[in-house]
Amino acid sequence: MTDHGAHILIDTVTHRYRAKSAVVLDAIRVEIQPGQALAIIGRSGCGKSTLLHIIAGLIRPAMGGIYVDGTRINGPSPKWIMMFQQPSLYPWMTVGQNVALGMKFAGTGYSKAKPRVEELLDLVHLGDYINTNVQDLSGGQQQRVALARSLCTSPEVLLLDEPFSALDAFTRAALRRDVRAIAKDLGITLVLVTHDIDEAVIMADRALVMDANPGRVRADTMIDLPDPRHPADPAVKAERERLMGLFEGTAGLAMDPIQTLPDDEIPDHAMPDTLPRAAGLT
């Protein structure tokens, strides 16, 4: 696995969902260095998830563009891959088949992809589960499979859209640590969207704090901490306080655990927890 991270340029992206609707993102211009781990922090409705979809090529911005290693992107690609809050594994495939899917789409058969699949499952600590039905896995294990699946096509960029928020605290902490370590190890550029300051402090080298209505970059700051980062470490705590200070200044809203703003208006972003069930006659 000799992957390398890509350089990303978010070139003055402005976005609104319809021609006359409100501006969701207002002239965002950010440069991300290869291999950097960037956290985009903001409240619900600040357009951070929209921005991530735009970087992934899953949404076309109204104005501006995304450049990966200098090339303007015009659609999704397995080279810049996104992970969502829900793992969205395919229940009719085994763990191994799920992981191999990107290679299959690229024309590599399962038997040829298998060594890499095994390697990746070892990396996410699920080496023994290659033939397991994904419905038999816990939420955390499923998200690990989704991670392995994302890594299978040797991406240069990994985009995380609050991927751990549906998990319990222990699993979340383990995955934060592991994903950062894996991204650093492989040199992948990591862009992470979160409303959780802890997540940013543990996982990122740099944080963008975003304002809402319209979405703007309020602060752009480096998180200079040694690895591994532990939440109880005083240095980590200090960084957390500093980021919290920056965050509290956003959009003139006080820190309020109750989110009053609507969630990012992405039509198919909110996934149902339950899998679709057929109306069987059995």
Add this chain to the structure above:
Amino acid sequence: MTAPAVMMGPDGRSLTVIGLLRSPTLLRAAYPILGVSGLLGLWWLGGEVIAGNPDTAAFSDFAPGPAFAALGEMLLDGSILEAVVPSLLRVGLGLLWAIVIGLPLGILIGRVPAFRDATHIPFQFLRMVSPLSWMPIAVMTFNTWDAAIVFLITAAAIWPVTFATANGLRKVDPAWFKVARNLGARGWHMLMHIIMPAIAQDVLTGVRLALGVAWIVLVPAEYLGVTSGLGYAINDARDILEYDRLAALVVTIGVLGFALDSICLTLIRRYSWVRG
């Protein structure tokens, strides 16, 4: 069909019989056997009543005894097979056309909202027209009776396939498409690796419903024109007053329909990934 251990008399083996009766496998089999025995009993009773009344005694061959005897004969002389094979071919062809047309139609309805909105009223309208009402038009349109019958079966079977496919597709998690697109899936990949497995169970459930409807439409459709098939054989038996053969044909239709449905059920179980 004979009744199981329940019927055994209280002899020296009674203890073992009680033991047997407590075995879960046997208990599970007991109720279906009871049901089938009940149906046979009612049939037999009906036969007795018909035979006992001088007005209806001519129809006494409807009873299980003569019917099973006739069924045995028909199995031996091959006349059952002669009736069954053309009917199965017609249903098979009709179902095939229903899937060939209904599956893409259902995918279009499920994936393209404009198509769904445009076709909703026309399709619901057509669906509610009894397929047999197309009979005169079918007869005029097609050169052969066979083709007309296949058309009628298709006209009946297409809607369950179409709507089950569309319904299955609309329930599919949109995130599956997003993830697949991100992983590099193009049109064909999306269809074969995501859409088809995701909706397989719904499609097969639709095919199962369609088969049921097709099997029902088959017999009346075969009353007209053709000189082969189960419907024809029933009409023929009635005309020559062979009620034992008629009853044997009814049994055959029921048993075959049940067998075909079981095949569908097996397929549904085979391709279902839904836990529950």
